[in-house]
Amino acid sequence: MRTASATCRRAAASASVSASWGHRSAVSTRKGGGFYGFKVHAAVCARTDLPVAWRVDTAGSHESNYVAPLLDAAKDRGFAAETTALDKGYDLGRVYGECEDRDSRPIIPLRETPDVKRGADKPPTCEHGEWRFAGADQRRGKTKWRCPTGECHPRSRWIKADRLHPLVPRESKRWKSLYRGRASVEREFGRLKNEWALLPLRVRGIERVRLHADLTILAKLACALARARGAPLAA
Numbered sequence: 001m002r003t004a005s006a007t008c009r010r011a012a013a014s015a016s017v018s019a020s021w022g023h024r025s026a027v028s029t030r031k032g033g034g035f036y037g038f039k040v041h042a043a044v045c046a047r048t049d050l051p052v053a054w055r056v057d058t059a060g061s062h063e064s065n066y067v068a069p070l071l072d073a074a075k076d077r078g079f080a081a082e083t084t085a086l087d088k089g090y091d092l093g094r095v096y097g098e099c100e101d102r103d104s105r106p107i108i109p110l111r112e113t114p115d116v117k118r119g120a121d122k123p124p125t126c127e128h129g130e131w132r133f134a135g136a137d138q139r140r141g142k143t144k145w146r147c148p149t150g151e152c153h154p155r156s157r158w159i160k161a162d163r164l165h166p167l168v169p170r171e172s173k174r175w176k177s178l179y180r181g182r183a184s185v186e187r188e189f190g191r192l193k194n195e196w197a198l199l200p201l202r203v204r205g206i207e208r209v210r211l212h213a214d215l216t217i218l219a220k221l222a223c224a225l226a227r228a229r230g231a232p233l234a235a
């Protein structure tokens with residue numbers, strides 16, 4: 001993929017991971033009924049909306065278990081995700097560590113845990129007001145915060161990055177813009193289901209379901225590749 005490989009670092013600058021398959025089917029409203037029982041977990045490039053890594057599994061395993069394997073698989077394919085946008089369901093301390101270990105900044109909204117309820121995620125404050133974000137040191141894994149008027153001594157201090165204080169602060173414009181990239185994954189799942197026949201499933205058994213998902217996604221990627229090369233598609 002000539003065009004893509006030239007820009008792949010940028011193109012994969014943010015990836016979204018999502019577990020959204022096995023939706024309740026429209027015909028069944030009965031409790032527990034109508035699920036296909038499988039989930040596709042995918043890392044999608046937020047610039048191109050294309051899936052760069054995916055896993056199909058039975059619906060039982062928690063979606064947060066797929067972040068590390070998907071980021072690793074994406075990296076093996078040459079897509080180092082500089083940021084990873086995930087929804088609230090992935091807001092677990094472990095996931096932040098798994099992203100940071102892979103040099104990808106986690107962009108995840110907070111769940112209302114007890115820490116969050118007591119405001120432990122807020123910036124430091126002093127008599128002069130709420131402290132301002134003043135940069136991140138990725139190597140040391142810390143963010144810098146500064147007294148709003150500069151009258152405090154010391155004027156700034158470093159906070160170790162964690163779930164409550166990620167390296168890209170949730171208060172920043174950058175965080176908000178990166179989180180919007182998460183919509184890529186929903187759009188892509190929608191297209192795969194509605195335009196690429198990912199659903200309805202016409203096969204049974206995890207191996208066949210995996211094959212069906214692989215073929216569907218590879219067909220989509222092959223078309224994207226052909227378009228990127230400007231080559232006409234074979235009839």
Ligand SMILES: [Zn+2]
Binds near residue numbers: 151
């Ligand atoms: Zn102050």
